[in-house]
Amino acid sequence: MSFASLTRSPHAYEPDRGDEALALLPPQPPEVADLIRGTAGSSPYLRGLIERETDWLAEALEAGPDAARDATFATLRKLPPDEMRGGLRQAKRRIALLTALADLGGLWSLEQVTGTLTDLADMAVQGALAAALTPLIARNKLPGIAPDTDPARAGMLVLAMGKMGAGELNYSSDIDLICLFDESRFEADAYLAARTTFIKATRSMAGILSETDAGGYVFRTDLRLRPDPAVTPVCMSTEAAERYYESVGRTWERAAHIKARPCAGDIDAGTAYLDRLHPFIWRRHLDFAAIQDAHDMRLRIRSHKGLGGPITLPDHDMKLGRGGIREIEFFTQTRQIIAGGRDASLRVRGTVEGLARLAAAGWVPGDVTDQLAQDYRAHREVEHRLQMVGDAQTHQLPGSDQGLDRIAALMGRDTPGLRAELTERLTRVAELTEDFFAPGTGHHSGDVAEPTEDQARIIERWSSYPALRSERAQAIFHRLQPMLVDKVQRTGAPDRTLVHLDGFLAGLPAGVQLFSLFEANPHLVDLLIDIADTAPDLARYLSRNSGVFDAVIGGTFFEPWPGEAALRAELAGRIDQAGDYEGALDTARHWMRDWHFRVGVHHLRGLIGADEAGTHYADLAGAVLSALFPRVAEDFASRHGPAPGRGAVIMGMGSLGARSLTAQSDLDMIAIYDDAGVEASEGRRPLPSRTYYARLTQALVTALTAPMAGGRLYEVDMRLRPSGKQGPVATALPAFRRYQCEEAWTWEHLALTRGRPVAGDRDLARDIEGFRQKLLTRPHDADQVRTDTAAMRERLAAAAPATGGLQPKSGPGRLQDIELMASALALLSGSVEQSPQAQIAGGAEAGLIDKTDADCLTQAHSLFRRVRAALGLMGTDGGWSGADGPPPGQGAETFMERATGTAIAELPAALDRVAAQSDDIIGRALHVPTERPA
Numbered sequence: 019m020s021f022a023s024l025t026r027s028p029h030a031y032e033p034d035r036g037d038e039a040l041a042l043l044p045p046q047p048p049e050v051a052d053l054i055r056g057t058a059g060s061s062p063y064l065r066g067l068i069e070r071e072t073d074w075l076a077e078a079l080e081a082g083p084d085a086a087r088d089a090t091f092a093t094l095r096k097l098p099p100d101e102m103r104g105g106l107r108q109a110k111r112r113i114a115l116l117t118a119l120a121d122l123g124g125l126w127s128l129e130q131v132t133g134t135l136t137d138l139a140d141m142a143v144q145g146a147l148a149a150a151l152t153p154l155i156a157r158n159k160l161p162g163i164a165p166d167t168d169p170a171r172a173g174m175l176v177l178a179m180g181k182m183g184a185g186e187l188n189y190s191s192d193i194d195l196i197c198l199f200d201e202s203r204f205e206a207d208a209y210l211a212a213r214t215t216f217i218k219a220t221r222s223m224a225g226i227l228s229e230t231d232a233g234g235y236v237f238r239t240d241l242r243l244r245p246d247p248a249v250t251p252v253c254m255s256t257e258a259a260e261r262y263y264e265s266v267g268r269t270w271e272r273a274a275h276i277k278a279r280p281c282a283g284d285i286d287a288g289t290a291y292l293d294r295l296h297p298f299i300w301r302r303h304l305d306f307a308a309i310q311d312a313h314d315m316r317l318r319i320r321s322h323k324g325l326g327g328p329i330t331l332p333d334h335d336m337k338l339g340r341g342g343i344r345e346i347e348f349f350t351q352t353r354q355i356i357a358g359g360r361d362a363s364l365r366v367r368g369t370v371e372g373l374a375r376l377a378a379a380g381w382v383p384g385d386v387t388d389q390l391a392q393d394y395r396a397h398r399e400v401e402h403r404l405q406m407v408g409d410a411q412t413h414q415l416p417g418s419d420q421g422l423d424r425i426a427a428l429m430g431r432d433t434p435g436l437r438a439e440l441t442e443r444l445t446r447v448a449e450l451t452e453d454f455f456a457p458g459t460g461h462h463s464g465d466v467a468e469p470t471e472d473q474a475r476i477i478e479r480w481s482s483y484p485a486l487r488s489e490r491a492q493a494i495f496h497r498l499q500p501m502l503v504d505k506v507q508r509t510g511a512p513d514r515t516l517v518h519l520d521g522f523l524a525g526l527p528a529g530v531q532l533f534s535l536f537e538a539n540p541h542l543v544d545l546l547i548d549i550a551d552t553a554p555d556l557a558r559y560l561s562r563n564s565g566v567f568d569a570v571i572g573g574t575f576f577e578p579w580p581g582e583a584a585l586r587a588e589l590a591g592r593i594d595q596a597g598d599y600e601g602a603l604d605t606a607r608h609w610m611r612d613w614h615f616r617v618g619v620h621h622l623r624g625l626i627g628a629d630e631a632g633t634h635y636a637d638l639a640g641a642v643l644s645a646l647f648p649r650v651a652e653d654f655a656s657r658h659g660p661a662p663g664r665g666a667v668i669m670g671m672g673s674l675g676a677r678s679l680t681a682q683s684d685l686d687m688i689a690i691y692d693d694a695g696v697e698a699s700e701g702r703r704p705l706p707s708r709t710y711y712a713r714l715t716q717a718l719v720t721a722l723t724a725p726m727a728g729g730r731l732y733e734v735d736m737r738l739r740p741s742g743k744q745g746p747v748a749t750a751l752p753a754f755r756r757y758q759c760e761e762a763w764t765w766e767h768l769a770l771t772r773g774r775p776v777a778g779d780r781d782l783a784r785d786i787e788g789f790r791q792k793l794l795t796r797p798h799d800a801d802q803v804r805t806d807t808a809a810m811r812e813r814l815a816a817a818a819p820a821t822g823g824l825q826p827k828s829g830p831g832r833l834q835d836i837e838l839m840a841s842a843l844a845l846l847s848g849s850v851e852q853s854p855q856a857q858i859a860g861g862a863e864a865g866l867i868d869k870t871d872a873d874c875l876t877q878a879h880s881l882f883r884r885v886r887a888a889l890g891l892m893g894t895d896g897g898w899s900g901a902d903g904p905p906p907g908q909g910a911e912t913f914m915e916r917a918t919g920t921a922i923a924e925l926p927a928a929l930d931r932v933a934a935q936s937d938d939i940i941g942r943a944l945h946v947p948t949e950r951p952a
Contacts, residue, residue, distance in 0.1 A: 020082045024123030027052045030059025031427040039068045043076055050079060053123050060428040063409040067115040074112055083120040087113065087134055094141050102149040103226050106142050107233035113138045118189070118406050121399075122428070128395050129370075131402070135187040136178075142227060142236050143176055143195065143282040150222035159215040161208035169283070173203040174216050174253065175291065176282040179243045183277035184367040188398065190405035190412075192238035193227075196278070200287045201255035213255070220253040238411065243274055256291045263298045273351045275299045276358075277367045300359040329444050331422070331437060336401050337413035341444030343401065345451045346373075346394045353381055369394060386450055393447050400440070403428045415440070469503065473513065476520050477503065485529030494533040501540065505547045518550035522557045548622065552910045553891050556618055556681075559611070559729075575616060576625070579634055585613070585641035593645055599653045603721055606646050607728030613638050618681055618891055624916055628887035629880075635679035636670075642722075642731060643668055643687075643777040650718045658710060659701020663694030666711055666748060667778035667786055668718070671738045675772040676837075676852045678883065680890030684733035685722070688740075688773075689715040689748040692782055711748040719747075738769050751786065758793055764806035768841040770794065772852045795848040807842040808944045811835060824914075824926060826885040831937030832929075833882040836875055839940045843867060854879055871939045878936045881918060885929065888917040 027049065030036035036059025040051055058065040068075060078086035090112050097105040117134050120126040126134070151169035158165060163172050179194040181187050197220045204212045220241070228239040241252050245262035263271065275295060280288025329340050337343045350372040357379070358364040364375050373387040373394075403425050404412055416422045419433075426433040469477060480499075486492050502519065509515045526532065536543050550557045580588075589609055596605040617638065621631040647668060651661060672686035673679050693707035705713065715736075722731045740749050740757045749757070758770070770790055775783035814835070818828035827833045840854035843861025851857050855876055862872035892910050911922040920928050 019084050019125060021050045021053065021079050021119070021123065021125070022047050024049055024053055024125055026122070026124040026430050028056030028060050028122050028430050029427040030056045031424045032059045035059045035062075035065060039065050042069060042072045043079070046079065053119060056427070056430070057119060057122055060424055061118070061406045061408075064115060064118050064406060067111055071111055071115060075115065078112075078116055083116055083125055086116055090116070091137065091141065094138075094145065097145060099145075099149040099152045102145045103231075104233055106145060106226070106236045107231070109138065110142070110236045111234060114189075114409075121189075121402060122406075122430075128398055129185075132181070132186045132188070132398075135189065135191070136182055136185045139182050139187055139193050139237055140178070140281045143178070143193070143223070144170075146223040146226040146236075147174070147176060147219070147282045149226055150219040154215050154219055159211070159218075161211050162204060171284060173200045173212070173287070174198070174219065174283040175200065175256075175280055175285070175288040177288060177292075178279045178281035179274055180277060182281070183279040184369065186368060186398075188405060189402040190409050192240050192411060194240045194243050195281075196244045196259075197223075197241065197253040198256045198259055198288075198291065199253055200284065200291075201257050209255075213251070213253070216253040217251045224252070245271075256287075260291075260294060263295060267298050269355070272299050272355055273348075276351050276354055276365075279367060299355075300365065301355075329441065329448065331415055331440055333417040334415045334444070335413050336397055336404065336415060339444075341446070341448035341451075343394065343397045343413070345447055346390050346397070349390065349451045350376065357381055390447065390450060393443050396439075396443060397447075399429070400425070469507075470513075473516055476516055480520075480523055483524055483526065483529075485523060485526035485532070488530060491529040491533060494537060495529060498533055498537055498543075501543060502547075505543060506550075509547065509551045511551070515547065515551040518557045519547070522546070522550060522560055525558065545619065545623075552622060552913050553618065553893060556615070556891070556893075559615075575619075579630075579637070582637035582640050585637055586644050589641050589645040590648075593649050599649070600726075602646070602649045603724070604726055604728050606642055607726060607731055610638060610642055610731055611728065614681070621681075621887065621891055622913060628884040628917065629678070631887055632673070632678035632680065632883070635681065635683065636674055636677035639674055639679060639685055639732065640670065640776045643670075643685075646721055646731075647718055647777040650721050651714060654714050654717050655699075655701065657701065658703050658705050658713075659699035661691075661714070662696035662699050662707040662710060664692040664782050665779040666691035666714065667775050667783045669773045669786065670776040671769060671773050672735075673772075674776065675774045676854060678853070680887050682890045682893070684735050686735045686738055687776070688736060688738055689718075690751055690754050690782075690786055691748050692751040692785075708746065708748075708750070711750075712746055715748040738766075740766070751782070754786075755789055758789075764803055764845075765810055767793070767798070767845055768807070768810075768838065771841040771844040771849075771857065772837075772854075774852055791850040794845065794850055798845055800846055803842055803845055804944045807838060811838060811940070811944070814838070824885060824889065824929065826882040826889065826929065829933060831878070831933035831935065831940065833879065833886060835940060836879045836882070836936055839875065839943065840879075842944070867939075867943050871943070875936055875939055878932045881929070881932055884917045885914070885925070888914050 033055070036055035036057075039058030040046070040054045043054065045051075046054065054068070058068055081089070090109055094105060094109045113134065117126070117131055121131045148169045151172055151174065154160065155163055155167055155169065155172055156165050160167075160172055175198050177183070177196040177198070179196060181191055182193045182195075187193070197216070199212065199216045201209060201212075224239045224241065227236045229235060241247070244250060244252070244254065245259050245267075250258075275292070276299065278292055280292070335342060347369055350369050353376050354364045354366075354372055361379055363379055364372070364381075366372050366375055370391045373382070373391050376382040377384040377387040400415075401413055404410075404414070406428060407424065416425060422437070423433050426436045429436065477499075480486065480495075481492070486495055506512050506516050506519060536546075546557075546560070549560065589606065592605050592609055593602045596602040614635070617626075617631055617634045620626045620634075621628070626634070651665075655661065667690050669675070669688045669690060670685070671688060673683050674685050674687065689711065691707075691711040693711070696707055698704050698706050699710050719734050719736070722734055724730065736747055739747065740754060740762070758766070771794060773790060775787055811830070814828070815830055818834075825832065829835070837854045840857040840861075843849070843864075843866055844851060844857035846866050847857075847860045847864035849857055849860035851860060858867070858872050858875050858879070861867045862869050867875075892913070914925065915922055918925060
C-alpha cells in the first residue's frame with residue numbers, strides 16, 4: 019500500500035502553516051501533498067513532528083505506511099537496553115506521525131490504527147522493563163536468579179489493562195498497567211529482597227516510559243488499577259492480588275479484567291494468573307447486579323466531572339459524556355460480565371468484537387449492536403482528531419466555534435455537517451444505552467386497585483425477609499415492588515397469588531442478584547406471577563433455586579429439546595467433573611432441577627403439550643439414572659470390589675417405561691442383575707453376589723431419594739419387582755426369567771408391557787429386552803387375561819373410587835383404567851410397544867377391539883393425560899375433587915382450559931362423560947363369554 023492510495027484528506031485550517039511544512043519535503047504527488055498540507059495546516063503537534071522527522075518522513079512516504087511501520091518496529095526490537103530510552107522516544111515520534119497520516123488519509127482502518135499504537139506500547143513496555151531489570155539482575159539483586167537470565171524469565175509480569183489490553187489504544191492514550199511478580203519463584207527468606215527489586219524495576223520502567231525530555235516521552239503510564247493502590251506497592255505478588263480479588267474485588271475491577279492481557283515479562287505466568295482469576299471475572303450465575311454497579315459508576319463519573327447535563331456540543335466529552343465512548347464500552351462490558359460466566363464466547367477483549375459476540379449469542383439485537391459498533395468507530399475517529407491537534411489526552415470537543423472549525427478541517431468536513439452528525443450520533447447512543455442501565459420503573463399501570471387490608475399486611479412484612487437485608491437489595495426492590503403488586507392484582511385470584519408470591523420472597527436467601535435480574539428483564543416477573551398464580555410448588559422451588567431463572571434468559575432456554583442421548587452425555591460430563599461422590603449427587607440434583615424447570619415453563623406457557631412434556635420428563639429421568647448409576651456403582655465398588663459377573667440393569671416401569679411422566683411423578687423401576695455364576699465380589703469388604711446387588715440397588719435408591727442441599731432427585735417405587743414387597747430389591751436374571759415364565763400373575767405381565775431398560779450394562783439390557791419381547795409375544799390365555807384384568811379393575815375401583823371434579827387418574831373409565839386395558843390389549847395382541855396409545859392401536863389391528871372404540875379410548879386417554887399433566891404442574895397430581903373447590907388461581911384455570919380445549923366450568927362434566935363412555939368400551943372388551951367355543 020502506498021500513500022498515493024489515500025481515500026480522503028484533511029483541509030488546512032491554517033494554509034500557510036501547511037505550505038511551510040510541505041516545503042521541507044521533496045516534491046510529492048498532488049494527493050500526498052494535499053495530505054501533508056492539510057495535516058500540518060490543522061495540527062500544530064503533527065506539524066512539529068514533520069519538521070523534526072523530515073528526512074525519515076520522506077523515506078516513509080516513498081515506502082508506504084505498512085513498510086515504514088514494520089521497519090520502525092524492527093529497529094526498535096534490536097535496541098540494546100542502554101539505548102532504550104532515546105530509541106523509544108524516536109519510535110514514538112515516528113509511529114505517531116505515520117499513524118496520523120495513514121488515519122487521516124483513510125489508508126488504515128480503526129483497528130489498524132489502534133492496533134499499531136498498541137503494538138508500539140507492547141514493545142515499549144517490553145523494552146523499558148528489560149532496560150530496568152537487566153542491570154538489577156546482573157548485580158544479583160534477585161536471589162536465586164542467575165546474572166545472565168533473560169528479564170522475561172525473571173518472575174515479573176506486566177498486564178496491559180483498558181484500551182491497551184484490548185488492542186484499542188487511542189491516539190494520545192496513556193497506558194494502564196498492573197505489575198506483579200510470581201512469589202513462588204523465590205524462597206521464603208528471599209521474598210522481601212525480590213519484592214524490593216521488582217518495585218524498583220517497576221518505578222524505573224515507568225520513568226523510562228513517561229518522563230519527558232528533549233526527545234519527548236513514550237507513554238504516560240498509570241499503575242493505579244492494581245488492587246488497593248493507596249496502600250499497596252507498585253509491584254505486588256500474584257498471591258496477594260488473587261487474595262484481594264477473592265475477598266473484596268468489585269464489579270468495576272471485574273470489568274477492567276475483561277480486557278486484561280499479559281504484555282511484558284513472563285507472558286506464560288501472566289496467562290496462568292488470569293486463568294486463576296476466571297472465577298472472579300466470570301461468575302457462574304447470570305450477574306444482573308452488575309448493571310446497577312455500572313450505572314452507579316456512570317453517575318459518579320458524571321457527577322465528578324460535571325458531565326450530567328444534556329447533550330450540547332461545546333466542551334462535550336466524547337468519552338465520558340452522555341452518548342459517548344464509555345457508554346458503549348460499559349454497555350458491552352456489563353453484558354459480558356452478566357453472561358460471560360455461562361457463555362465463554364463472550365470472553366473477548368475488543369469492544370466491537372464484544373458487540374458482535376453479544377448479538378451472535380442473542381443477548382442484544384443485531385441491529386442495536388451494528389448501530390453501536392458503527393457509532394463507536396465514528397466516536398473514536400473524532401476522539402483521535404481531538405488528540406492529534408496538540409497531543410493532549412483529551413476527549414473534549416472544543417468550546418469555541420474556531421476550535422470546532424479546526425477539528426472539522428482535520429476531518430476533511432464542513433463544520434455545520436459535523437455538528438449535525440455529532441448531535442445525532444451522541445443522542446442515538448444515549449438512547450440505545452440509557453434504558454439498559456436505568457430501565458424505566460413505570461412498568462405498572464396507574465389504575466391498579468389498592469391492596470386490601472389483608473394484602474397490605476403481607477406486603478408490609480416483606481421488608482423483614484432475608485432477601486431484603488441489605489440497603490442495596492431494598493433500593494432495587496423498592497423500584498420493583500409496584501410492578502409486582504400491580505401484576506398480582508391483575509390475576510384472577512390475587513389473594514391466593516399474593517400468598518404464593520409471599521412464600522417465594524420469604525424463601526429467598528438473598529435478593530440483590532435476583533431483583534436486579536427482574537428489573538433488567540420485566541418479562542421474568544410475568545413468568546414469576548404466572549407460576550405463583552398457577553404452580554405454587556414451582557414457586558416454592560424457585561425461592562430456593564432462583565438461579566434457574568438464569569436459564570430462561572441464557573440463550574438456549576427455548577431451543578429444541580435435545581433428547582435423552584444428549585442429556586445423558588451432558589450430565590455424565592458434569593458428574594465426571596464434580597469431584598467426590600457427594601458432589602456428584604448434588605451436581606445431578608441441580609442439573610435435573612434446571613431442566614425440570616425448563617420443561618415446566620414450556621408446558622405452562624403452551625410451548626409443548628402434555629405428551630411432549632411427558633416424554634421430556636421421562637428423558638430427564640432416564641438421563642439421571644443412566645449417568646448416576648455408574649457413579650453409584652463406582653463408589654460401591656471402591657468398598658466391595660467390582661460387580662460380580664455382567665452387572666445390573668435398571669428397568670423403567672409404569673409411566674417411566676411408557677415415557678409419560680408428569681411434573682410430580684415418582685419412578686417405578688426394578689433391578690435385574692446377572693452374576694454369571696460368580697458367587698461373591700472381590701474387594702476390601704467382599705459380599706455375596708445376591709447381597710452385593712441388593713445393596714447396590716439400595717445405594718442407587720438412596721442416591722435418588724436422599725434429601726440434600728439440592729433436594730431429592732426422585733421418589734422411587736420398586737413394588738413392581740417379582741413378588742412385590744416380599745421379593746428382593748434386585749433380581750437375578752435366571753430367577754427373573756423363571757418367575758415370569760412359571761409363577762408371575764397376569765398383572766405382573768401387564769406391568770411388563772410398559773417396561774424398558776433405562777440404565778446399566780448395554781449387553782445385559784439387550785438380553786433383558788429380548789426376553790421381555792419373547793415373553794409378551796408368546797400366546798396367552800385370552801379368557802384368563804380378560805378375567806384377571808376385569809378383577810383387577812374392580813380392585814382398583816374399590817381402592818381408589820372416582821371423586822368427581824377434576825379427577826383424571828382413578829375410577830372406572832379414567833386414566834388408570836384405560837392404561838390397564840391398553841396393557842391387556844398388548845398382552846393379547848403380542849405387542850411389545852410400551853405406550854398406551856400404541857398398545858390400543860395394536861389391539862385394534864389384531865381385531866381385539868373395534869376401531870371406533872379404540873379411537874374413543876385413545877382420545878379419552880389423551881384428555882385425561884392432559885388434565886393430569888396440568889394438575890401435576892399445579893401441584894395437585896392426584897386430582898382436584900369437587901369438594902376441594904376450583905383449582906387454585908385464574909392462571910390455573912386459563913392453563914387448564916388451554917391444555918384441554920374445554921372451559922373450566924364444563925370440564926368436570928366432560929371428564930365424567932368421557933369416563934362413562936370409556937368404562938362401557940372397556941367393559942365390553944373384557945367381557946368373558948359364558949360358553950366357550952368348541
